[in-house]
Amino acid sequence: MSTWFQNGQAVDAIPLDSRALHYGDGLFETIAIRDRKARLWALHVERLRSGCERLGIEAPDEDVLGKQLAHALQSSTVDTQYALAKIIVSASSGRRGYQRPADGRAEFLIGIFEAVPPDAELLRHGVVTRSCETIVAVQPALAGIKSLNRLEQVLARKEWQDPExxxxxxxxxxxxxxxxxxxxxxxxxxxSVSTPALDRCGVAGVMRRHVLDTLSANGVTVAVCDIAWDRVLSADEVFLTNSQFGVLPVRACDEQQWQVGSLSRKILRLMAQAGIEECVA
Structure with missing residues (x-):
């Protein structure tokens, strides 16, 4: 269940000439709503502004966007004690073709979705993952930003149906x-903790940024670097980050098994102290 808003009004359709629909010409943010507030709001706004600048789209005014989000949360029928907000920013609609309208204006939508906390067992024992055959294409012009183009992720997610x-x-x-x-x-x-460099491809997640900042503030150095797959398999511990679930340890990938070790548990404690309630064991 979700409700959508544009310019303070509830909507259930978008224009047929939307550039988001035709070309994926835009960006989005997926924001955790906890206790009716947007978690890590400043980091989401910072990434959205950076992405708009790189794509040449006019970034929404932060105050206006914040007020529109507050209105959407207040007006939504979704329980916003624990929910998810999605903000879509795209180049303004116009004539057919790749060239954008000359005015450079942006359009934005806000959707409010139901959300469910992750199973506490996943936090204690870790999640099962698998390696994907679908690769991430190298494109430095889009590296790090969260564009509307997610076909690689769609194809990768199509590779398995196993609910485990x-x-x-x-x-x-x-x-x-x-x-x-x-x-x-x-x-x-x-x-030693490391995470892939994302200067050629990939999305620089807001929770990834929050983890990097929190660990640095607590004396835990993280290397941001290239990580070959064999380095993943030889790791002692692995964990995932995401704006909704926070941090989750990994216990398996294909045939490889890992323990939820002491450093992962320390990082979970630090992130819980840094306001990520899902990391409370």
Missing amino acids: VFEGLMCDADGQLICGTMSNVFVIHGD
Whole structure:
């Protein structure tokens, strides 16, 4: 169940000439709503602004966007004590063709969705993942931003139906780990934590950023670097991050097994202290 709003009004349709519909010409943010408030709002706005700048789309005014989101939360029939908000920003509608209208204006939609907390057992024992055959294409112009173009993730998610598999891990054409279909990935070797560099492809998640900032503030160094697949398999611990579930340890990928080790548990505690309620064991 979801409700959608545009310019403060409830909507159930979009224009047929929408550039978001025809070309995926835009960006989106998926925001955790906890206690009727947008979690990590400043980080979401920062990424949205950066993405708009890189795509040449006019970024919504932060105050206007915040007020529109507050109105949507207040007006929605969804229980906003624990919910999800999706903000879609796209170039304004116009004539057919790849060239945008000259005015450079942006259009934005806000959707409010029901959400369910992750099973506490996944936090304690870790999730099962699998490796994906679908690769992430290298495109530095789009690297890091959350564009409306998600076909790679759609194809990767189509690879399995097993409900026991929580997530699929994706590499680029060179066999370097990039991300999950809906998450960022961190690997641990001994006391060393690393996460893939996302300067060529992939989405730089807001929770990934929050984890990096929180760990740095607590004296835990994270290397942002290329990670070959064999380094993933040789890891002592692996965990995923996502704006909705926060942090989840990984206990398996294909035939590889991992323990939810002491460093993963320390990171969960730090993230719980940093306001991510899903990380409370």
